[in-house]
Amino acid sequence: MNATRHAAAPGAASRRRPGVLLVTAVLPLLVVAGCSTPLPTADPEPVPAVPPPAVSVAQAQRVLDAVADVVAAGDETNDPAGLAARLEGPALAIRSAEYVRTVATGGARPPTVLPFDEQALIVPETDTWPRVQLVVTEQPADLQAPRVLVLRQSAPREQYKLWGWARLLPSAQTPATAAPEEGSPTLPPDAEGLLVTPRDAVAQYTDVLANGDASPHVGSFAPDAFRSAIESERSGVVTQLGDAATLSQTYAPKGEPVVTMQTADGGAIVVSEIETTTTVTLPPTGGSIQVEPFYSALAGGATTAGTSLTRIFAGVVVMYVPPAGSDAQVQVLAGEQSVTGAATA
Numbered sequence: 001m002n003a004t005r006h007a008a009a010p011g012a013a014s015r016r017r018p019g020v021l022l023v024t025a026v027l028p029l030l031v032v033a034g035c036s037t038p039l040p041t042a043d044p045e046p047v048p049a050v051p052p053p054a055v056s057v058a059q060a061q062r063v064l065d066a067v068a069d070v071v072a073a074g075d076e077t078n079d080p081a082g083l084a085a086r087l088e089g090p091a092l093a094i095r096s097a098e099y100v101r102t103v104a105t106g107g108a109r110p111p112t113v114l115p116f117d118e119q120a121l122i123v124p125e126t127d128t129w130p131r132v133q134l135v136v137t138e139q140p141a142d143l144q145a146p147r148v149l150v151l152r153q154s155a156p157r158e159q160y161k162l163w164g165w166a167r168l169l170p171s172a173q174t175p176a177t178a179a180p181e182e183g184s185p186t187l188p189p190d191a192e193g194l195l196v197t198p199r200d201a202v203a204q205y206t207d208v209l210a211n212g213d214a215s216p217h218v219g220s221f222a223p224d225a226f227r228s229a230i231e232s233e234r235s236g237v238v239t240q241l242g243d244a245a246t247l248s249q250t251y252a253p254k255g256e257p258v259v260t261m262q263t264a265d266g267g268a269i270v271v272s273e274i275e276t277t278t279t280v281t282l283p284p285t286g287g288s289i290q291v292e293p294f295y296s297a298l299a300g301g302a303t304t305a306g307t308s309l310t311r312i313f314a315g316v317v318v319m320y321v322p323p324a325g326s327d328a329q330v331q332v333l334a335g336e337q338s339v340t341g342a343a344t345a
Contacts, residue, residue, distance in 0.1 A: 057180050060121050060133060063151055063160040068116040071095070071162075075111055078102050088152065089163040089258075090273050090314040093340040097298065101339075104293040112338070114165060115140045115147060120174070122269065124261060125183030130154045132259035134271065134318070136168065145170070148318050148334040150258065150271055163258060164273065164316035166334035169225045174333060175320050176264040184261040187268055191260060194268055194321045196220070198260040199253075201321045201330055202272040206251040209274070219329075226317070226335030241280065245289070250277045254314075266323035269333070276313035276337060282306075291344060298342035305344035312341035 070086040080096040087095060098111040120136040135149040145167045152163040168174075178184045189199040196204065204217035209230055212218070221227075237247050257272040280289060282305075289305040296303050315337030322328040 057121060060123065060135065060151075060180070061118060064116045064118060064135065064149070066159070067151070067162045068114075071114060071116075074099070086159065086161050088161045090316055090340075091150075091162045091164045093314050094164075094338045097338065097340045100297050101294045104297045109294070112165075113140045113142050113144060114149075116149075119146060121180045122177050122261060123180050123183050124186045124259070125178065126186050129156060132163070132271070133160075134259075134261070134269070136174065147336075150316065150318075152258065164271075166316040166318050166336045167226075168334045169332060172331070172333045175267060175269065177261065177269070178264065184263070187260040187262055189256045189260065191268065193266065193324050195324060195326055195328075195330060196321060198257045198268060198270040198272075198321065201270055201319060202253045202257055202274070202317070205317065205319065205330070205332070206253055206274055209251045209276075210249065222329040222331045224332040224335070226332055230337075237280075243283075244287070245280050245282050248279050248281070251275075263320070267326070268321045269318065270321055271316070271318050274315040274317055274337070276315060277310065278313070279308050279310045281308040289344075291342075295339070295342040298339070299344050302344040307345045310343045310345070311339050313337045314340045 067086045070082060074080055074083050074095065078099040080092075080099055083092055083095055095111060101109050102111060115137040117138040118135045119138045122134040122136075124131055124133065131153045133151050135151065137147045137149060139146050147165045148168055149162060150164045150166075151160045153160045187194075187198065190197050194201075204215075205221060208215045208218050208221055209227060212231060234247070234249065241247060252275055254273040254275045257270050260268050260270045262268050282289065289309050291299065291303055291305055291309060295309065295311065299309075315335065317332060318334040320331045320333055322330070
């Protein structure tokens, strides 16, 4: 697992946010008989050809520290009440559901360990909102894979919030991006100049998740551990169910990509949410499905399902889309999904 390192090591005391000091001097006009002294001409700082980065390295670490404090407070009591101050989107939905799971399992399945020390930082070069920055974290103490944290600021006066996270996949090669001090250009969902548009890349990948090798887009994507895990789990559930019930799954992008940032080679890093709906259905002969405590809590307390059990997963996927004309495949760099809802019928 390699992440392009642009920033200093986390916690470095030397991080400072650059500042600009503007000094205005009032110069009296002196007139001397027989001669004159030319007035000094203004020599302003040149206007940058591109907007400055949306956030500095030091600011990014302060954001991470603030998010970490809110998450730690929630984890201590398994109470999601305060999470909305610094979490939103799939991050808020997943963490809230994880607290339900922790309580329902008597602490046997605690929340995901989230590291907040940055290893690499990718910030946008933009003067508009919403703004999204990506943080590749250091490896957690439990030796799980580093995470890609997605931080979003919806408006100028709003706080940055943790929008989502994804597990960095084994052997993923994060493409080179602009240094945080410069910022990476952001691209729209229908951006051209790429192998496929960011919007189409996400839609095609969801088709690959749903249909595997039968998808017409499977050749456009390099094999990845996130997809393999989903396929393996699906196969295991089908085998376990046998003839007793059937399994159906759907995958769909949830809205547009939350951010697309250009890479140094003209490609792009695309981050999006994917929603998965999984339903186990009994045959017409009848019977019932025993609902485990976690899903029962999400489903309002039902302990059995007479016809079907449906689970909703929120997932975050980070992928690299090569530039147009490249022989490379689209590569999934990070991915993670978790149950956020359940229903019985």
